[in-house]
Amino acid sequence: MLIIVTYDVSTETREGRKRLRRVAKVCEGTGQRVQKSVFECRVNLMQYEELERRLLAEIDQKEDNLRIYRLTEPVELHVKEHGNFRAVDFEGPLVI
Structure with missing residues (x-):
C-alpha cells in the first residue's frame, strides 16, 4: 500500500x-x-503499523502534528505530479 506521512513538529525549543x-x-x-515534512512510503500492513508506532513514540502529541494518509488503489488515479520532482517508481525495473 502507498501511504503519505506528513508532520509538523514544534521547533521552538531544543x-x-x-x-x-x-x-x-x-x-x-x-x-x-x-x-x-512529507514522505511517500510503500509498505505492507506490518510495516505500516511499525512505522506508526515508531512515529508516535517520537512526537509530542501536545505540541506536534502527525498525519498518515493511506491512498486507495490504483494509486495512478489518485496521485498527480507537477513540477521538477519525480518520485522513484519502486514497482518499475531497477537500473544499475
Whole structure:
C-alpha cells in the first residue's frame, strides 16, 4: 500500500528540534521525502503499523502534528505530479 506521512513538529525549543530530526530519520528509513515534512512510503500492513508506532513514540502529541494518509488503489488515479520532482517508481525495473 502507498501511504503519505506528513508532520509538523514544534521547533521552538531544543527538544523540539531534536524530535524533528528523529521523526525525519524514522520516515527516511521507510520512504522517500517528497517535500520537507512529507514522505511517500510503500509498505505492507506490518510495516505500516511499525512505522506508526515508531512515529508516535517520537512526537509530542501536545505540541506536534502527525498525519498518515493511506491512498486507495490504483494509486495512478489518485496521485498527480507537477513540477521538477519525480518520485522513484519502486514497482518499475531497477537500473544499475
